[in-house]
Amino acid sequence: MADKIHLKMTVNGQPVETLAEPRELLIHVLRERLDITGPHIGCETTHCGACTVDLDGKSVKSCTVFAAQADGAEITTVEGIGSPDKLHVLQEMFREHHGLQCGFCTPGMITRAWRLLQENPTPSEEEIRFGMAGNLCRCTGYQNIVKAIMAAATEMNAAKEAAE
Amino acid sequence: MNDQTPPTREERTAALKGLGCARKRVEDARFTQGKGNYVDDVKLPAMLFGDFVRSPYGHARVKSIDASAALALPGVIAVLTAKDLEPLGLHWMPTLAGDKQMVLADGKVLFQGQEVAFVVAEDRYVAADAVELVEVEYEDLPVVTDPFKALEPNAPVLREDLQGQTEGAHGLRRHHNHIFLWEQGDKDGAEAAISEADVVAEERVYYHRTHPCPLETCGCVASMDKVNGKLTLWGTFQAPHVVRTVASLLSGIAEHNIRVISPDIGGGFGNKVGVYPGYVCSIVASIVTGRPVKWVEDRMDNLMTTAFARDYWMDGRIAATKDGKITGLSVHVTADHGAFDACADPTKFPAGFFHICTGSYDIPVAYVGVDGVYTNKAPGGVAYRCSFRVTEAAYLIERMIEILAQKLGMDAAELRAKNFIRKEQFPYHSALGWEYDSGDYHTAWDKALKAVDYDGLRAEQAERVVAFRRGETRKLLGIGLCHFTEIVGAGPVKNCDILGMGMFDSCEIRIHPTGSAIARLGTISQGQGHATTFAQILASETGIPADNITIEEGDTDTAPYGLGTYGSRSTPVAGAAAAMAARKIRAKAQMIAAYLLEVHEGDLEWDVDRFAVKGAPERFKTMTEIAYAAYHDAIPNIEPGLEAVSYYDPPNMTYPFGAYICVMEIDADTGEHEIRQFYALDDCGTRINPMVIEGQVHGGLTEAYAISMGQEIAYDEMGNVKTGTLMDFFLPTSWETPHYTTDFTETPSPHHPIGAKGVGESPNVGGVPAFSNAVHDAFRAFGLTQSHMPHDQWRIWKTAQDLGLHG
Known part of the structure; x- marks a missing residue:
């Protein structure tokens, strides 16, 4: 076992530091050392996207990133996207349009959709289906997830226009 | 309008958010914020991690296990083998199907991925290191992965433990790899119908091996508290109460000292019904170490070892008159059960409810025989998003109907309509022994055909074939039809049990003094939204708004005993228990209201959320007022409080049905497909929450799409699993x-208290034949009668190639 390394990162706006082995995966550090259990483990091979987090402005599957690679990074998980007092519109729309069932993929889905709508604030259905294809869901058949993301985009754009 | 105007009856009804309301889900707040609590989120002080050493061989003798290097690794606490479990009698465990299964390899291994040793360590990384350090010496043995070869006289003996045993849990074993022959119906009658028929269609239909693959794998945390003698077991259990009973029987720990908790479950689809070696080893490890032990499968473990589904070779013969009236059906199934018979079926039904295979049709005589066979594959045989073996049955009959139509030269939609059980025939007694409770198939079918413009599609298809033959297009058009009948809601205690536990279910309701409530049930949601929908049933029955009712499931210390959630049984059984318990509440509430209003009970009538005096609706007591009185007033001859419990033993199963049509474009040169349209009409009886129903249908159809178009657990001849990761095992993406x-008709169940039938599994049962029939239909004009699933790109291309369509 190699010596632990000292990691510093910003997670959901809060500076955090922890010791971890060089081989530890980011998902394990988040879940087990930092008690951030929103991101889940579904496959450990980068296929399912349940572990999706936002790392320095990009959606990544945290099951195949070493925590050491995230040293100094800015990370956002589903816990940082909204708060119980003020849900993010994506969280509201997933509920409104029944975009989730068992909830296991949902944190990754919302985290990915959150980045997708920053990359493309006015996506077509096809662009959403393509942009979300790295996140698997076994319950919903995606139709309502796509609908929820579309609705969130519309609301976010309306709010932005109203503000301008 | 004056603010004082009392709400109308309609307004009061709407305020309840009861039956029929597309109520938003109460579960979603925590799930969308990442605050669900799944088993891998359970974290206890001093918790250890367990991991398995697994067999790389499909069939091998275990010569020796040397754990010394693993035990020398810092952080490794223990390595358990069968030898350690044997003194406890836990090296084998009973299966749900009356067989037994090795917990850890006892002398030999019978499938790739089988559990050989259980490593317990301080964290999951050390456990993984230790797994690598356990030295196991194997001597490989001949492997059999084909059930037909397994039954050959000289086939290797797989289950040496059963050698010489000619009697199994379900009757005679006629070969050393034979498990049972299970028969239903009239064999001679069916033979006679077939030999006398004008037309007989005969085909071997294979429903391949696949896997439920929920996004969350199976796992548990076992915590033995040696101070107070209590074992707490968190786990991904679709049937927590049954797990408690089994854990008690296996471990010898008294049942009251075991608490089983199913927390949030990340999808089940049948994968989480069974009892797996990981649970047993975690419990033993916690008892041995005195520390909590967590075990969570990785995806490869999950796909390779816990709970495959299907793997049925179905030989069907269907007889008809020349004008298309079906006169008989005979089916023989060779069922590949893998190394241990661990099918999750009610005890008396080793082939589940496969004998629903007469489907939606009035077939006068039928016979089914199922031979269960051992092979060097993983055990399981669970109902992957279906009631026990119902999807196999629906696939068989819906393929046979298509093949018969082809043979008769008749339109397949017309052939179906000609043979449907008619509305006036319900309750209908099928030739294989079921009593279908209700149905209106013709109405659903006509609605479906009209919705897709069936005649227009057939005309377009005919034009397409002409154009294809002329070389003007390389794309074919398939119209996949399916009319399915399900059998769900197991089931009547008189003939349905799991390990001796009758398949009733339960609900306990407590009304609080201020008129809100908590209800607990014996089921457990895995995404179905029980906390939302069961509250809706209770709202309509008790007059308490659904928003004021908490639903709890999954903790055996608090919830009443129930058999769990699978086989679409939650709404038919626990939903009925909820309604019946609520009616007990209402009966007591009526007595209290009569006292408060100083009238006779019989002078009151129920009105949405209150009891009112007949003929004087202004004199009433709401359920809120009654609840307060129940706790506050000293009412003569009525004990305080307002609670009820109901254990519901359903008098019959329910029989949801549906009409699905899939329109598919197929590129003959590349084997690629495109679903142009998919129309799904479901009749699940009374509809509790249309939004949740639609979600269930979308999800089930997507699983059906996966199964029919690419998903499989494939083995090579050496017994290697070829589809053990999500790289190879097809889970469709949003792309x-x-x-x-979606669409619906509504034919309530006559025996269910609210007329509901269950819907979660219908789309998988009906979806697979619809997708598969579309592929077959695209090639029908070129003579294709049967090509096995999954219809991935290569197989479709191969079909076109074999039919000579590539020139």
Whole structure:
């Protein structure tokens, strides 16, 4: 076992530091050392996207990133996207349009959709289906997830226009 | 309008958010914020991690296990083998199907991935290191992965423990790899119908091996508290109460000292019904170490070892008159059960409810025989998003109907309509022994055909074939039809049990003094939204708004005993228990209201959320007022409080049905497909929450799409699993998944208290034949009668190639 390394990162706006082995995966550090259990483990091979987090402005599957690679990074998980007092519109729309069932993929889905709508604030259905294809869901058949993301985009754009 | 105007009856009804309301889900707040609590989120002080050493061989003798290097690794606490479990009698465990299964390899291994040793360590990384350090010496043995070869006289003996045993849990074993022959119906009668028929269609239909693959794998945390003698077991259990009973029987720990908790479950689809070696080893490890032990499968473990589904070779013969009236059906199934018979079926039904295979049709005589066979594959045989073996049955009959139509030269939609059980025939007694409770198939079918413009599609298809033959297009058009009948809601205690536990279910309701409530049930949601929908049933029955009712499931210390959630049984059984318990509440509430209003009970009538005096609706007591009185007033001859419990033993199963149509474009040169349209009409009886129903249908159809178009657990001849990761095992993404149109008819169940039938599994049962029939239909004009699933790109291309379509 190699010596632990000292990691510093910003997670959901809060500076955090922890010791971890060089081989530890980011998902394990988040879940087990930092008690951030929103991101889940579904496959450990980068296929399912349940572990999706936002790392320095990009959606990544945290099951195949070493925590050491995230040293100094800015990370956002589903816990940082909204708060119980003020849900993010994506969280509201997933509920409104029944975009989730068992909830296991949902944190990754919302985290990915959150980045997708920053990359493309006015996506077509096809662009959403393509942009979300790295996140698997076994319950919903995606139709309502796509609908929820579309609705969130519309609301976010309306709010932005109203503000301008 | 004056603010004082009392709400109308309609307004009061709407305020309840009861039956029929597309109520938003109460579960979603925590799930969308990442605050669900799944088993891998359970974290206890001093918790250890367990991991398995697994067999790389499909069949081998275990010569020796040397754990010394693993035990020398810092952080490794223990390595358990069968030798350690044997003194406890836990090296083998009973299966749900009356067989037994090795917990850890006892002398030999019978499938790739089988559990050989259980490593317990301080964290999951050390456990993984230790797994690598356990030295196991194997001597490989001949492997059999084909059930037909397994039954050959000289086939290797797989289950040496059963050698010489000619009697199994379900009757005679006629070969050393034979498990049972299970028969239903009239064999001679069916033979006679077939030999006398004008037309007989005969085909071997294979429903391949696949896997439920929920996004969350199976796992548990076992915590033995040696101070107070209590074992707490958190786990991904679709049937927590049954797990408690089994854990008690196996471990010898008294049942009251075991608490089983199913927390949030990340999808089940049948994968989480069974009892797996990981649970047993975690419990033993916690008892041995005195520390909590967590075990969570990785995806490869999950796909290779816990709970495959299907793997049925179905030989069907269907007889008809020349004008298309079906006169008989005979089916023989060779069922590949893998190394241990661990099918999750009610005890008396080793082939589940496969004998629903007469489907939606009035077939006068039928016979089914199922031979269960051992092979060097993983055990399981669970109902992957279906009631026990119902999807196999629906696939068989819906393929046979298509093949018969082809043979008769008749339109397949017309052939179905000609043979449907008619509305006036319900309750209908099928030739294989079921009593279908209700149905109106013709209405559903006509609605479906009209919705897709069936005649127009057939005309377009005919034009397409002409154009294809002329070389003007390389694309074919398939119209996949399916009319399915399900059998769900197991089931009547008189003939349905799991390990001796009758398949009733339960609900306990407590009304609080201020008129809100908590209800607990014996089921457990895995995404179905029970906390939302069961509250809706209770709202309509008690007059308490659904928003004021908490639903709890999954903790055996608090919830009443129930058999769990699978086989679409939650609404038919626990939902009925909820309604019946609520009616007990209402009966007591009526007595209290009569006292408060100083009238006779018989002078009161129920009105949405209150009891009112007949003929004087202004004199009433709401359920809120009654609840307060129940706790506050000293009412003569009525004990305080307002609670009820109901254990519901359903008098019959329910029989949801549906009409699905899939329109598919197929490129003959590349084997690629595109779903142009998918129309799904479901009749699940009374509809509790249309939004949740639609979600269930979308999800089930997507699983059906996966199964029919690419998903499989494939083995090579050496017994290697070829599809053990999500790289090879097809789970559709949002990109491939088609768009669905849903529709419904509503034929309530006559025996269910609210007329509901269950819906979660219908789309998988009906979806697979619809997708598969579309592929077959595209090639029908070129003579294709049967090509096995999954219809992936290569297989479709091969079909076109074999039919000579590539020139």
